[in-house]
Amino acid sequence: xxxxxxxxxxxxxxxxxxxxxxxxxxxxxxxxxxxxxxxxxxxxxxxxxxxxxxxxxxxxxxxxxxxxxxxxxxxxxxxxxxxxxxxxxxxxxxxxxxxxxxxxxxxxxxxxxxxxxxxxxxxxxxxxxxxxxxxxxxxxxxxxxxxxxxxxxxxxxxxxxxxxxxxxxxxxxxxxxxxxxxxxxx
Numbered sequence: 001x002x003x004x005x006x007x008x009x010x011x012x013x014x015x016x017x018x019x020x021x022x023x024x025x026x027x028x029x030x031x032x033x034x035x036x037x038x039x040x041x042x043x044x045x046x047x048x049x050x051x052x053x054x055x056x057x058x059x060x061x062x063x064x065x066x067x068x069x070x071x072x073x074x075x076x077x078x079x080x081x082x083x084x085x086x087x088x089x090x091x092x093x094x095x096x097x098x099x100x101x102x103x104x105x106x107x108x109x110x111x112x113x114x115x116x117x118x119x120x121x122x123x124x125x126x127x128x129x130x131x132x133x134x135x136x137x138x139x140x141x142x143x144x145x146x147x148x149x150x151x152x153x154x155x156x157x158x159x160x161x162x163x164x165x166x167x168x169x170x171x172x173x174x175x176x177x178x179x180x181x182x183x184x185x186x
Contacts, residue, residue: 028185036161044104066084080177092124098146105138111151
């Protein structure tokens with residue numbers, strides 16, 4: 001009887017461990033290497049499947065390599081993923097459907113898809129929320145909202161450092177902040 005209970009306990013422990021491994025692989029982590037350091041994001045595939053698939057397609061194509069954080073507003077956000085250091089916009093894939101109704105909030109440390117006034121216009125650009133009063137970006141607060149799809153899980157100090165750079169008119173950093181790479185953490 002004891003050996004049977006021991007076998008059941010081992011099975012339960014192994015099953016629980018496999019479940020956590022599956023959960024980790026379901027919500028991948030990416031490492032963003034910039035000219036100012038690294039930070040990591042955990043993507044939320046459950047709540048933002050289209051946004052995560054879109055973001056990962058750009059990551060796998062190395063689209064972000066060499067782009068910049070081209071819009072930096074202290075107390076609000078840092079935006080990047082679509083512009084080169086000379087402010088030339090990179091070609092993108094087709095826009096995706098806005099997933100702002102997914103229940104995730106634009107809170108400090110979350111990451112959302114950037115878009116134009118057109119609700120379903122997000123392509124490659126994203127922003128990291130650095131402010132604590134960004135609820136106006138949430139679904140149905142002032143408009144359809146901005147789809148949160150990830151959160152910073154390491155390196156928020158690097159995000160804060162980027163947020164503190166000197167900017168020129170248009171909120172463009174005076175010294176370019178380069179996204180050297182974005183890679184899925186293995």
